[in-house]
Amino acid sequence: MIGHGGDVKGEPERCSYGSAILAAFEYLLSRYPEVFVIGQGLWSPWYVGNSMTALDKKFGVERIIDTPVSESACTGAAVGAALAGMKPIVVHPRMDFMLYAMDAIVNQAAKWSHMTGGQAHPGVTIRGIINRGGEQGAQHSQALHAWFAHVPGLRVVMPATVADARDLLISSVLCRDPVVYIDDRWLYEQTDDLPPIVERPLELEQPRCLAPGDDITIVACSYSTKLALDARLSLMDGGISAEVIDLRVLNPFRAELITASVMKTGRLLAVDGGWTTCGIASEVIAATLVQLPVGSLKARPRRICLPDAPAPTSHALEKTYYPDASLIVSNVRELMA
Amino acid sequence: MKNSGNLADLSDPLKFHAPIAIGECQPGILISQLRSMMTIRMAEQHLGEMRKQGYIGGPVHLGVGQEAIAVGVSTCLRGSDRVFSGHRSHAHLLALGGSIHGLFAEILGKDTGLSRGMGGSMHLWDQANGFYGSVPIVAGTVPLAVGAGLAARMTGSGDVGLCYFGDGAVEEGVVHESLNLARMLKAPTIFVVENNLFASHMHVDLRQPRQAMARFAQAHDIGSEIVDGNDVVAIAAAAARLVDRARKGGGPGFLEAITYRWYGHVDWREDIDVGVNRSIEDLANWRKRDPIRRLVDGMKLAGIWSDEQQESLESECRDLIGAAWAEAMNDPWPQAEALLDRVYSTGRKAGA
Numbered sequence: 001m002i003g004h005g006g007d008v009k010g011e012p013e014r015c016s017y018g019s020a021i022l023a024a025f026e027y028l029l030s031r032y033p034e035v036f037v038i039g040q041g042l043w044s045p046w047y048v049g050n051s052m053t054a055l056d057k058k059f060g061v062e063r064i065i066d067t068p069v070s071e072s073a074c075t076g077a078a079v080g081a082a083l084a085g086m087k088p089i090v091v092h093p094r095m096d097f098m099l100y101a102m103d104a105i106v107n108q109a110a111k112w113s114h115m116t117g118g119q120a121h122p123g124v125t126i127r128g129i130i131n132r133g134g135e136q137g138a139q140h141s142q143a144l145h146a147w148f149a150h151v152p153g154l155r156v157v158m159p160a161t162v163a164d165a166r167d168l169l170i171s172s173v174l175c176r177d178p179v180v181y182i183d184d185r186w187l188y189e190q191t192d193d194l195p196p197i198v199e200r201p202l203e204l205e206q207p208r209c210l211a212p213g214d215d216i217t218i219v220a221c222s223y224s225t226k227l228a229l230d231a232r233l234s235l236m237d238g239g240i241s242a243e244v245i246d247l248r249v250l251n252p253f254r255a256e257l258i259t260a261s262v263m264k265t266g267r268l269l270a271v272d273g274g275w276t277t278c279g280i281a282s283e284v285i286a287a288t289l290v291q292l293p294v295g296s297l298k299a300r301p302r303r304i305c306l307p308d309a310p311a312p313t314s315h316a317l318e319k320t321y322y323p324d325a326s327l328i329v330s331n332v333r334e335l336m337a
Numbered sequence: 338m339k340n341s342g343n344l345a346d347l348s349d350p351l352k353f354h355a356p357i358a359i360g361e362c363q364p365g366i367l368i369s370q371l372r373s374m375m376t377i378r379m380a381e382q383h384l385g386e387m388r389k390q391g392y393i394g395g396p397v398h399l400g401v402g403q404e405a406i407a408v409g410v411s412t413c414l415r416g417s418d419r420v421f422s423g424h425r426s427h428a429h430l431l432a433l434g435g436s437i438h439g440l441f442a443e444i445l446g447k448d449t450g451l452s453r454g455m456g457g458s459m460h461l462w463d464q465a466n467g468f469y470g471s472v473p474i475v476a477g478t479v480p481l482a483v484g485a486g487l488a489a490r491m492t493g494s495g496d497v498g499l500c501y502f503g504d505g506a507v508e509e510g511v512v513h514e515s516l517n518l519a520r521m522l523k524a525p526t527i528f529v530v531e532n533n534l535f536a537s538h539m540h541v542d543l544r545q546p547r548q549a550m551a552r553f554a555q556a557h558d559i560g561s562e563i564v565d566g567n568d569v570v571a572i573a574a575a576a577a578r579l580v581d582r583a584r585k586g587g588g589p590g591f592l593e594a595i596t597y598r599w600y601g602h603v604d605w606r607e608d609i610d611v612g613v614n615r616s617i618e619d620l621a622n623w624r625k626r627d628p629i630r631r632l633v634d635g636m637k638l639a640g641i642w643s644d645e646q647q648e649s650l651e652s653e654c655r656d657l658i659g660a661a662w663a664e665a666m667n668d669p670w671p672q673a674e675a676l677l678d679r680v681y682s683t684g685r686k687a688g689a
Binding site: 036062063065067068070072073074075076077078079080081082083084085086088103104107108111112113114115116117118119120121123152153155175176177203252 | 450460462474517522680681
């Protein structure tokens with residue numbers, strides 16, 4: 001099996017994004033008996049890509065629980081199990097179906113610490129998978145991270161890199177707070193060399209500069225970060241130096257790194273795979289602008305998001321609907337003009 | 338009676354007025370149950386009065402008339418079991434041994450409250466006594482109790498997860514998901530339905546084709562019992578059967594207790610003016626099915642209780658409640674920092 005992430009040998013190991021998630025599951029299930037996984041499709045070879053292959057065989061169906069078609073009860077049960085001292089991971093193979101579980105996530109998991117005066121901590125991890133494209137349409141394509149980023153009490157993480165896919169999942173599960181961990185299947189084939197696993201508290205994780213630059217700050221998360229990195233390479237050919245910041249943690253939202261970067265570059269482009277209005281790109285721009293000294297900007301901030309419309313099914317429309325690297329490149333060139 | 342879908346005499350307010358048959362019950366346990374029911378009733382009546390007088394700012398959902406259910410069920414529980422509830426939860430908490438002062442302080446929004454003044458009447462937490470939380474989202478804690486049961490099964494503790502909810506909650510979809518999930522996972526979860534025939538202002542006949550909630554337990558292949566919810570002896574016996582079976586690996590159980598609340602959905606009023614199908618006559622007749630008076634009568638018939646003892650108990654409860662209230666009224670408010678410090682486990686600097 002690939003993708004142990006080098007934690008055994010202590011040497012870097014080539015790993016895909018999908019197998020990095022698998023490595024995190026194996027690490028957690030091997031070391032923490034209170035970790036279990038619950039959700040639909042966990043005994044199926046095709047539901048969740050290669051990110052959970054054979055976990056049921058290795059760790060047993062008592063800990064890898066495939067369930068009835070009941071997102072609401074399963075997520076609520078995970079919240080209750082977390083209150084009882086377990087470290088559950090709920091898997092929603094397509095996050096559109098997570099909407100059935102919104103009470104458990106937003107009313108229950110997010111609120112209990114506050115409304116019990118800091119005594120109850122439902123440390124549940126809720127993994128939502130963005131699974132779009134392929135002419136699946138409006139109810140099989142959504143990226144709803146901005147909704148969860150809006151809710152105090154939830155931590156929301158979106159790994160863009162192979163290392164983060166593994167390490168942020170480990171940090172999420174070991175965190176005492178409820179965490180919504182969102183991965184995008186369009187990233188599963190990315191590969192990278194992974195160092196040995198080091199456990200890090202999730203509250204220490206923040207936005208990170210993945211590539212330095214002087215002319216413009218591009219802020220993105222998840223698959224949009226990959227697009228931004230691709231665009232940055234194209235822009236270098238034209239002599240434009242773009243700095244790419246990966247948000248990684250959307251809630252609690254931290255704008256300090258972005259603000260410092262924009263003070264240097266004077267330009268800000270926010271890219272997101274969610275809708276435009278009230279999306280995470282809006283927060284990136286708003287939170288940065290309120291911190292920036294007047295006169296810091298050389299151009300108006302700009303955002304590239306999904307149009308404010310549900311996902312289409314027709315292949316011809318899908319190509320227009322989803323932003324790509326060339327759209328980022330053309331926008332940056334306009335901002336530099 | 339089992340799973341017929343109808344409640345027959347149990348929902349007839351003219352029936353079940355006689356003293357409770359205490360049978361072979363130990364006097365010590367009965368006295369303890371009576372004390373608990375009296376404490377709960379007098380504490381809730383005090384809350385109603387303080388709400389009426391304006392000392393309490395938020396809503397209180399009182400369960401006066403329904404005390405036997407929490408007390409009967411709690412008789413069968415142990416400290417490591419995990420109990421969940423909803424908006425009408427004072428009795429469930431107090432019956433586990435929860436602090437009256439802690440409850441009063443919480444309802445007053447004081448720093449010394451059970452939820453440190455952050456929850457009020459509808460968001461209570463008392464982990465030390467096995468009370469794992471109440472919330473006012475109807476049916477919100479039902480799946481949580483399944484998870485607590487699942488955790489107990491996975492760790493082999495022999496504990497149960499238990500959730501109290503009402504006949505209205507049964508109309509929420511997540512209850513049915515939870516019943517099926519508990520059954521399929523063999524989670525030791527006890528579902529306790531306090532069927533008081535009303536959801537807010539709506540009588541069950543206006544909401545469901547049949548009155549017995551246990552018909553849904555049958556649909557999900559879960560063992561169930563339907564009992565007179567104003568008979569603490571019957572409730573304790575039925576709960577003991579279901580809890581013991583769950584502890585031994587028999588999976589979930591479903592207890593339906595038929596009862597009636599003396600006050601309206603919220604606060605101290607009787608709501609006979611706004612309640613559909615809730616008449617003065619019905620209320621008067623249901624008051625004759627008083628779980629406390631019937632228990633006292635049963636104990637007196639058996640020669641283990643007297644009017645003098647009852648008066649003494651009342652006086653004792655009154656003093657306890659008066660002292661707890663006075664202390665809570667003088668307690669400090671939460672500091673302003675509490676607003677941001679408890680959102681995450683790491684305190685205010687959640688992302689630092």
